[in-house]
Amino acid sequence: MAATQTVQQSVDIVIVGGGHAGLCAAITAAGSKARILLLEVAPQAMRGGNSRHTRNLRAAHSSPTATMGGIYSQTEYLQDLLKVTSGNTNQSLARLMIDESESLLVWLGKQGVAFQKAISGSLNLESTNAFFLGGGKALLNALYGKAQALGVRVLYEANVVCLEVENNRFEGLVYEHKGQQIHLSAEAVILTSGGFQANKDWMKSAWGDAAENFLIRGTPYNKGLPLKEMIRHQAKLTGDAKQCHAVAIDARAPRYDGGIVSRLDCVSFGIVVNNRALRFYDEGEDYWPKRYAIWGRLVAQQPGQIAFAILDSKTEGLYIPSLYPPISANDISTLAGLLEIDPIVLNRTVSQFNNSTNNGLFQPESRDGLATHNIEPRKSNWALPLDTPPYLAFPLRPGITFTYLGLEVNSKAMAKNQSGHPFENVFAAGEIMAGNILGEGYCAGTGMTIGGVFGRIAGRQAAACL
Amino acid sequence: MPVTENLLAINVSSVNPLEEANRTLTVCNACRYCEGYCPVFKAITYRRSFDQPDLDYLANLCHQCGVCYQACQYAPPHEFGIDVPKALNLLRTDNYARFAWxxxxxxxxxxxxxxxxxxxxxxxxxxxxxxxxxxxxxxxxxxxxxxxxxxxxxxxxxxxxxxxxxxxxxxxxxxxxxxxxxxxxxxxxxxxxxxxxxxxxxxxxxxxxxxxxxxxxxxxxxxxxxxxxxxxxxxxxxxxxxxxxxxxxxxxxxxxxxxxxxxxxxxxxxxxxxxxxxxxxxxxxxxxxxxxxxxxxxxxxxxxxxxxxxxxxxxxxxxxxxxxxxxxxxxxxxxxxxxxxxxxxxxxxxxxxxxxxxxxxxxxxxxxxxxxxxxxxxxxx
Incomplete structure (x- = not known):
């Protein structure tokens, strides 16, 4: 690479990362007639980062919208956020995000994004989340079309390798494109390049060897290089390198890019054992959608970072068909053999669990309180004995959606330096700064709200500093 | 481990029209992002698995407009290589000959x-x-x-x-x-x-x-x-x-x-x-x-x-x-x-x-x- 000649370019605003946040920033800034270049590291077919795998965004609304029933007040939204993050959020930024979430929805519609009615019975999300018709890739297609129609130049397979920041000011960057190194100077930079979950070395430095066994649910392109560059320039960080949106997913999913289909939602109807064939957490603590985000971490803490959800045939049909068929057997010992775990221990675990179940009304739709007695850990709801063959098993691994360690920003989406003052012309939106809002935990659809709201703010502010 | 077998089945596209349609729609049924588009995707959700008549039915329900392909997060070059219009097109062609008199x-x-x-x-x-x-x-x-x-x-x-x-x-x-x-x-x-x-x-x-x-x-x-x-x-x-x-x-x-x-x-x-x-x-x-x-x-x-x-x-x-x-x-x-x-x-x-x-x-x-x-x-x- 050293031998290649460096080409010089200049634009007004450069945006690093072509997902939802970057596109919202680009479209907003394009209103100002600035020359805008959007650098996307992925090839065109795989563009858009994790947004390609998204399905909805969470938005407050004071009256029913075309696709969302009821109302979802800003107060409720904030309460939900405080609950999942255990208060580990920047409240003023969170309020700002929630305040702008309703107008974001209207704005996206104007840019050509189509929404669909929330699917009936999608567990209380019908009044809180707006679903993109066709999913995140359809949203991206609409936004790319709009941005390009407004004159935003988009370059694919452009990998930013160096950011130049001097005297608290961004001067330019270097990116690689088709074997060429290009030096680009710009008046402002908007970083929307996501987290670093696809950077195995970085993940390992936080998690140790356990990270070897993590599956990355989203794009393989989020390696966190721009974030690393900002760390080199003494940017102030928020969040912890170990914090991330981590879900328990099917262990058979591909290493990267498995997306939604790797999701299993059967867990709360059975028991979960680790590779020692022992249970380790209350499987029925709450509805799966309220608990799936903690199970990623729970599985990550087990030996070998693997676990097995074990069910019987009584509850088949209560959950979405899985991508990979369940591993099934007519008795527990055979099942243990297929899973390569100790059959004696698994038999004991299952019979202990079965003996601790109580008679009562099983109600899959609500927290039925059908709990176990005299067993540790207990199962608080849906505790049916496993007694009807064939027995089914799904292997589980931690599936990482995105990491939370990121750039601390102010209400203008400006990244801050170590002393807490903002850089003059460095803006950030999306997963790279999601840690400001999400200190821990996750609330379905919040990632896209963060990207959209702060993307628009960043676009507006970057255009204003020209 | 059975794990690997299943993995292969989902990742490898087939030239057999029924197998390919089955593989494709199995991914769709676990995803369902396209539910708002057309009857094909709603009809998928009424089923947990697909036998031959199901697949024939779904293949012919498709208008081949292509909108689901454009929206598909698993479209090639993704390793799943999902292309619903193409898979159903393949099966329709097979159908026109199979049901012919x-x-x-x-x-x-x-x-x-x-x-x-x-x-x-x-x-x-x-x-x-x-x-x-x-x-x-x-x-x-x-x-x-x-x-x-x-x-x-x-x-x-x-x-x-x-x-x-x-x-x-x-x-x-x-x-x-x-x-x-x-x-x-x-x-x-x-x-x-x-x-x-x-x-x-x-x-x-x-x-x-x-x-x-x-x-x-x-x-x-x-x-x-x-x-x-x-x-x-x-x-x-x-x-x-x-x-x-x-x-x-x-x-x-x-x-x-x-x-x-x-x-x-x-x-x-x-x-x-x-x-x-x-x-x-x-x-x-x-x-x-x-x-x-x-x-x-x-x-x-x-x-x-x-x-x-x-x-x-x-x-x-x-x-x-x-x-x-x-x-x-x-x-x-x-x-x-x-x-x-x-x-x-x-x-x-x-x-x-x-x-x-x-x-x-x-x-x-x-x-x-x-x-x-x-x-x-x-x-x-």
Whole structure:
């Protein structure tokens, strides 16, 4: 690479990362007639980062919208956020995000994004989340079309390798494109390049060897290089390198890019054992959608970072068909053999669990309180004995959606330096700064709200500093 | 570990139409992002797995607009390589031969559809012309009188036999198809569902931009052009058919003989229909040749054959009408009838089957969507 000649370019605003946040920033800034270049590291077919795998965004609304029933007040939204993050959020930024979430929805519609009615019975999300018709890739297609129609130049397979920041000011960057190194100077930079979950070395430095066994649910392109560059320039960080949106997913999913289909939602109807064939957490603590985000971490803490959800045939049909068929057997010992775990221990675990179940009304739709007695850990709801063959098993691994360690920003989406003052012309939106809002935990659809709201703010502010 | 086996099955696309459709729709059923697009994706959610009749039904329910492909997070180069329109297209092609009557004819036709329909059609027309020679030879061709070229009773016999064969064969194929897909249905076929299916077919509801989707063209932005072309073709075809029916009624019930004046109902409907057909099929040809993706579809040959033969029928029909009082009429008449016969004799094996198979798929869809709970399984993101 050293031998290649460096080409010089200049634009007004450069945006690093072509997902939802970057596109919202680009479209907003394009209103100002600035020359805008959007650098996307992925090839065109795989563009858009994790947004390609998204399905909805969470938005407050004071009256029913075309696709969302009821109302979802800003107060409720904030309460939900405080609950999942255990208060580990920047409240003023969170309020700002929630305040702008309703107008974001209207704005996206104007840019050509189509929404669909929330699917009936999608567990209380019908009044809180707006679903993109066709999913995140359809949203991206609409936004790319709009941005390009407004004159935003988009370059694919452009990998930013160096950011130049001097005297608290961004001067330019270097990116690689088709074997060429290009030096680009710009008046402002908007970083929307996501987290670093696809950077195995970085993940390992936080998690140790356990990270070897993590599956990355989203794009393989989020390696966190721009974030690393900002760390080199003494940017102030928020969040912890170990914090991330981590879900328990099917262990058979591909290493990267498995997306939604790797999701299993059967867990709360059975028991979960680790590779020692022992249970380790209350499987029925709450509805799966309220608990799936903690199970990623729970599985990550087990030996070998693997676990097995074990069910019987009584509850088949209560959950979405899985991508990979369940591993099934007519008795527990055979099942243990297929899973390569100790059959004696698994038999004991299952019979202990079965003996601790109580008679009562099983109600899959609500927290039925059908709990176990005299067993540790207990199962608080849906505790049916496993007694009807064939027995089914799904292997589980931690599936990482995105990491939370990121750039601390102010209400203008400006990244801050170590002393807490903002850089003059460095803006950030999306997963790279999601840690400001999400200190821990996750609330379905919040990632896209963060990207959209702060993307628009960043676009507006970057255009204003020209 | 069984783990690896399953992984391979999902990642590896198959050349077997049923296997590939099954693999594809299994991914769709675990994803469901496209649920808002069209009946295919709603019908998927009514099932946990797919057997052969399910797959045949879903394949024919598809309009191949391509919007789900553009929206698909698992489309190539993703390792799952999901392409719903392509997988269902592959299975539809298989269906047109598998349900055909007689089956061998279906397979033979697919071998080389363009030549098959051209040659059979022109042969029939020539044969008809030759059969008429004993009576027509030596007689002067009256201006615009087709029956002076081809004897009326000869034309009736040839057209009658061709048309009857074509109707019988396509009815048998459709009956076989309907019995297969409807086998498991527990609900009686009802007029409400049939009514809804008729409405959706004639309005092309599922190609519409009701969800501001439209059919994407080669780029990823939605476009309404395919729907316009389809509507022109469908209604143009129906008008031409109506024109023939009116003319038949004129002949037998009113005793009025052809040629009919330019401003008579049969000529007006025929001309309007011909123009619409010509416009619609021209648009289709333009769209298809502009899209590299269209050529990668298994049905490319079948698509092209139907579009081209309708285009040729419309064109020669219009030219014939304009030049019916010139010396070119006899040759034009034979050529036009050749295309018409070629179209009808191959209709039970051509893409015309799509019209009926999709219609009956829609009937089943409306039956099951009325009886199935909207979505029995809870889902969130």
């Amino acid at each position: 007689p089956q061998q004819a279906g397979k033979l036709f697919q071998h080389n559809p363009i030549w098959f329909s051209l040659i059979t059609g022109l042969c029939l027309a020539l044969l008809m012309y030759l059969s008429s020679l004993p009576t027509s030879l030596g007689k002067p061709v009256e201006s615009g009188n087709f029956y002076a070229v081809i004897n009326h009773s000869v034309m009736v016999i040839f057209a009658g036999l061709t048309f009857t064969y074509s109707i019988v064969a396509i009815t048998l194929a459709t009956r076989r198809y309907w019995k297969t897909i409807n086998e498991k249905s527990t609900v009686q076929t009802n007029w409400t569902s049939i009514g809804k299916a008729i409405r959706a077919s004639l309005a092309l509801t599922h190609l519409s931009n009701q969800n501001s989707v439209g059919c994407p063209s080669e780029n990823d932005q939605p476009s309404a052009w395919k729907r316009y072309c389809h509507q022109l073709t469908l209604w143009g075809f129906l008008l031409c058919f109506m024109s023939t029916c009116i003319a038949t009624a004129y002949h037998y019930f009113l005793g009025i003989q052809a040629p009919y004046p330019y401003f008579s109902p049969p000529v007006i409907t025929g001309t309007l229909g011909g123009l619409m057909l010509l416009a619609g099929t021209s648009g289709f040809i333009f769209l298809k040749f502009g899209q590299p993706r269209a050529k990668q579809m298994d049905q490319w040959q079948l698509d092209l054959t139907l579009t081209a033969s309708l285009w040729l029928i419309a064109l020669t029909g219009l030219v014939l009408m304009v030049l019916r009082e010139t010396n070119a009429m006899p040759a034009l008449l034979v050529i036009h009838l050749g295309f018409v016969f070629g179209f009808f004799i191959t209709m039970p094996y051509s893409k015309m089957v799509h019209g009926l198979f999709r219609f009956f798929s829609l009937v089943l869809y409306y039956i099951e969507s009325a009886s199935s709970p909207a979505n029995p399984i809870k889902r969130q993101t």
